[in-house]
Amino acid sequence: MKLNKITALWYLSKINLKNRYRNSFLGPIWITISSAFFIITISYLSGYISKINMDQKLMYIGAGYIFWSYIQYVISKSLYVYEENETLIKEFPISIMFYINKLTITSLLIFTHNLFLLIVLMFYTNSFNINIIYFLISFGLMIIVAFLLSLIISILSTKYKDIKPMVENALFIIFVITPIIWPANIIEKNIIFELNIFYHLIEAIRHSIMYGTLKIDSILHSLIFIIILTPIATFIFQKNKNKIVFLI
């Protein structure tokens, strides 16, 4: 069977997003509204505590939270991706990779709603230092990492039921220990910072947006992480690609 993958992926991702907000008054705008509420509340709250310039705070937390939301969405959805597509997996001879690609496209479509919020924040805080090339490099690395992690987690969570609560708890811990809503300079850099890939991914993007610079060490960390993760993801995929249909 020859599948026009791009057309099928695009159509299914669009339908997924449409179904998610069917019968909703504001539809996907809810994504933007909930992110905006979170960013404004946390920025004002932490602004009172640390007395740092509010505009800078808004931009810092906004950029951090919007991109964290993307990676968190991809990982948390990957836990259930095969279960959600069970009827398709059991009916059509399509590689399980198709469903990870579908998740990536749906996540990017959802992300575009938050991107609008980022543009509003840039205008509100009068911050136009963004370097588009550096931003695309940093965000591209984030997409690759999210893709590889979702491929690994989706397979392992389908195989081992313990993985789901483990990852859900880990995501919360990572959100707390990563400087997403708190400034990275308030604590001394340590091993948790150096090994935390989410810190590097978000820092690289933040630097490209807020200062228009390329954060070389974070880019290098992300590249090394991708180099390590790719063979692991390939091995797990090759070993389990034909088993998933029996496990859901």
Next chain:
Amino acid sequence: MNKFAIQIIDLSFEYYIKNDNSSIRKKLFSIFQKTKNKENNNKVVFKDINLNISKGDAVGLYSSNGSGKTTLLKLIYGVYKPTNGQIKINGKCNSIIDIFAGSENEANGIENIYIRSLLNGKSKSNIKKNIKKIIDFSELKDSINNPFKTYSSGMKLRLVFSTSILSDADIYLIDEWISVGDAKFQKKCLKKINELKKKNKTVIITSQNIDFLRKFCDYVYTINNTKLLLKK
């Protein structure tokens, strides 16, 4: 010219059943054990079966529940991969294995036609060209704009069957759909399948109704203890 449509050569298939012993906890404990727990408890469904189906043949599969009829269709379609041996397919294949599968409950009828057809390898322009024919054949009329989840089993069958049967394929795999749907629509489906046979299309149907299979098919096979046996 009697060219093959499907060739099954020395096919063996084991259904993967994950053992309860393969939880993370058991897996960690097994590191310290001398005897390793088996990760799976596979069920042998087929062992060294061979089958040659020519173009234009109508083949029936008859056996009791759980013997492997649907599994064989899924193997031919490529949903399952053989453990050993190979399956050669000559032409475009289309399946109606599960009428509830391959559909989005929240999407409406038209969107579901697109989803099913795209996943069956059709292009958007081809679907656009066929969509009126599919809606007319399904007799769903205005209900086509309602969500799939609001359809009755019969309506779901009409939509899925119409989408699959009106797609341009060479081989059609149909699994026990006969029992669903009203008598009038069943008659219409059988007429359509007969038309396909006349057009030299290959049809494989599974059913528990041996009389129906004998009347409709050129050959009827039964699955007995991992083997495929010719019944007629």
